[in-house]
Amino acid sequence: MFNKILIANRGEIACRVAATARRMGIQTVAVYSEVDAGARHVAVCDEAVLIGAASAKESYLCGDKIIAVALAxxxxxxxxxxxxLSENADFADACAQAGLVFIGPPASSMRAMGSKSAAKTLMEHADVPLVPGYHGERQDPEFLQAQADRIGYPVLLKASAGGGGKGMRVIEKSQDFKAALASCKREAISSFGDDKVLAEKYLTRPRHIEIQVFADTHGNCVYLHERDCSVQRRHQKVLEEAPAPGMPPERRAAMGEAAVAAAKAVGYVGAGTVEFIANQDGSFYFMEMNTRLQVEHPVTEMITGTDLVEWQLRIAFGEPLPKAQHELAIHGHAIEARIYAENPEKGFLPSIGRLRHMATPSAVAFELGVTSNGNPAPVRIDSGVREGDAISPFYDPMIAKLIVWGANRTEALARMSQALAEFQIVGLATNIGFLKRLVEGDAFAKADLDTGLIERNADTLFPPPKAAPVGALALAAMALIEAEKEASNAVSANPADPFGNALGWRLNGAYRRVLSFADDYSAATEQKHYQVGLTYHAGGWHLDMGGIAADMSLTARNGVDLSIRLGEASMHGAVRRDGDTFHVFTGGRHFTLLYNDPMAHAGEAEAVGGRLTAPMPGKVVAVLAAKGQQVKKGDPLVIMEAMKMEHTIAAPGDGVVEEILYEVGDQVADGAPLLAFAAAS
Structure with missing residues (x-):
């Protein structure tokens, strides 16, 4: 076996690979960019070497630097x-030429499957079913539009060299084709350096089912069953599970055998994923092959009792597959949720910031440990960040992968709901609340799955904001009172002196105060304000707000975890304070409350007037309006790119563009005014 390997990546996958290598007694070398100097993957490897600036093009995509580090x-x-570089055939060739083993498939396999167009042709010859479409080399807009018209709308445009949802557009009608094509090609060239696209018939309620395959250098190839990855947003996966709900054994075998045929058609070696799009009637079509380990590989590991990274290492070293097809049985059910720094209520825009607090459910990290009854550990977390780390604009904003296992899907669903309820993050927006609604919603719970599930259930997944419950406000109030008491005691010369502490005792009459809180909503949402009245009495407080009145007392406290009694009810939760923002975690929900401190000086609100601002840090890739131009509500004005995704800034109403403040190619900060806009009178 190898003595030392270099991990040419970052984040949770670098940590994941390092964990298996450590268990196998293999030393690891990490590479890192300047912004990642203090990253977790640097800490968990045996050695670490700086390879460049924050931009991936100057660091993690520099194959020559990585190879030099490996040799040194x-x-x-x-x-x-x-x-x-995981699917970069030139990098795989360069490794071989330098005398290094590339832990992945042969470069020839990557080239065969790297172009979606060429892969479709190969699959057609291998009798793997294909979706109707155009996969050729001609790329002039008029010809591509004619092909889309021939296929029939809706049509899906995809970057030929792409993956991960980048460079994909669904086009509903012919007149929208050219604008969508231009946007698709811009995103494709930015993400993959190749703007070629293919066009396919867009199935209206498809499921996204993929098959994990593994092949060795001895001619063996197996499939490790399937994963259902239908729940997506922006063509990127949100939840993955294995096995696929409602999958008959006959169809599982047919899809597995088709995936093996696809792998054999390109002389595949190592871990690969053959992705299919499936109709509700069970028919399925080849979509693409990812010639690498997938983000969602843990659910396969959980149900098959395998360590796929170990398999990769053994096969790359020349060993045969550890198991034959008949030994790969399915045991239980696993679900993976991707915890992202993003704001689902703002179109899933990434959120940049620091993880001021991160508390996770009790879990096994990266390992395939089993419980006393021989089952997999019920909760696993794969993460590349720690509390205090920053989520930067340079890389994917994933915080962690939360994976659960159950004896059946019902048990796995319950575990996922509970684990999400225990996951606490402060410092930036996350999708945790959205994931909890998704997992607990009727559609996912009943396995009514297709790639449009989120859009179909938008009303329940994106409910209008509700007022914070009195319990959350009571917990925030109690946390504030206790913090004030501790601060007072810390500076008091005589803690026993009733005039020198923060209790509510007064000489002549009861002490009453009013705490002012507000919901931390976006500027586009009406903000709710709360007045929490507190009156001190021996042994506690009397709370009144919104017609509710009850005695309140603290019954237990362990750090930020509080238990209180409010009237006849007992309430429990954790309260994390970040400046004047109180984060209350209770009842499986996260409430963010802004405290209006009467002793603090109110800062002036930023006057942006009629200036449309950047929703996040990024680069201007297109300016679609000119100074003095009259526009209608919804007209696209500026297109920004951030984290390899395009975001269109549109006119909020009818009006006139008064001034353009940035040019194409300019980098802009979060909240920067992009143009001045005057609404029509």
Missing amino acids: TGAQAVHPGYGF
């Missing part, structure tokens, strides 16, 4: 993880 540190092989 004595690494024998390179594990690419996923993303970055």
Whole structure:
């Protein structure tokens, strides 16, 4: 076996690979960019070497630098993880030429499957079913539009060299084709350096089902069953599970055999994923093959009792597959949720910031440990960040992968709901609340799955904001009172002196105060304000707000975890304070409350007037309006790119563009005014 490997990646996948390598006694070398100097993957590896600036093009995509580091540190092989150089055939060739083992498929397999167009042709010859479409080399807009018209709308445009939902557009009618094509090509060239696209018939209620395959250098190839990855947003996966609900054994075998045929058609070696799009009637079509380990590989590991990274290492070293097809049975059910720094209520825009607090459910990290009854550990977390780390604009904003296992899907669903309720993050927006609504919603619970599930259930998944419950406000109030008491005691010369502490005792009459809180909503949402009245009495407080009146007392406290009694009810929760923002975690929900401190000086609100601002840090890739131009509500004005995704800033109403403040190629900060806009009178 290898003595030392270099991991040419970052984040949770680098940590994941390092964990298996450590268990196998293999030393690891990390590479990192300047912004990642203090990153977790640097800490968990045996060695770490700086390779460049924050931009991936100057660091993680520099194959020559990575190979030089591998040779200098004595690494024998390179594990690419996923993303970055993992499907770069030239990098695989360069590794081989340098005498390094590339822990992945042969470059010829990557080239065969790297172009979606060429892969479709190969699959057609291998009798793998294909979706009707155009996969050729001609790329002039008029010809591509004619092909889309021939296929019939809706049509899906996809970057030929792409993956991960980048460079994909659904086009509903012919007149929208050219604008969508231009946007698709811009995103494709930015993400993959190749703007070629293919067009396919867009199935209206498809399921996204993928098959994990593994092949060795001895001619063996197996499938490790399927994963259902239908729940997506912006063509990127949100929840994945294995096995696929409602999958008959006959169809599972047919899809598995088709996936093996696809792998054999390109002489595949190592871990790969053959992705299919399936109709509700059970028919399925080849979509693409990802020639690497997938983000969602843990659910396969949980139901098959395998360590796929170990398999990769053993096969790259020349060993045969650890198991034959008949040994790969399915045991239980696993679900994975991707915890992202993003704001679902703002179109899933990434959220940039620091993880001021991160508390996770009790879990096993990266390992395949079993419980006393021989089952997999019920909760696993794969993460590349720690409390205090920053989520930067340079890389994917994933915080962690939360994976649960159950004896059946019902048990796995219950575990996922509970684990999400215990996951606490402060410092930036996350999708945790959205994921909890998704997992607990009727559609996912009943396995009514297709790639449009989120859009179909938008009303329940994105409910209008509700007022914070009195329990959350009571917990915030109690946390504030206790913090004030501690601060007072810390500076009091005589803590026993009733005039020198923060209790509510007064000489002549009861002490009453009013705490002012507000919901931390976006500027586009009406903000709710709360007045919490507190009157001190011996042994506690009397709370009144919104017609509710009850005695309140603290019954237990352990750090930020509080238990209170409010009237006849007992309430429990954790309250994390970040400046004047109180984060209350209770009842499986997260409430963010802004405290209006009467002793603090109110800062002036930023006057942006009629200036449309950047929703996040990024680069201007297109300016679609000119100074003095009259526009209608919804007209696109500026297109920004951030984290390889395009975001269109549109006119909020009819009006006139008064001034353009940035040009194409300019980098802009979060909240920066992009243009001045005057609404029509």
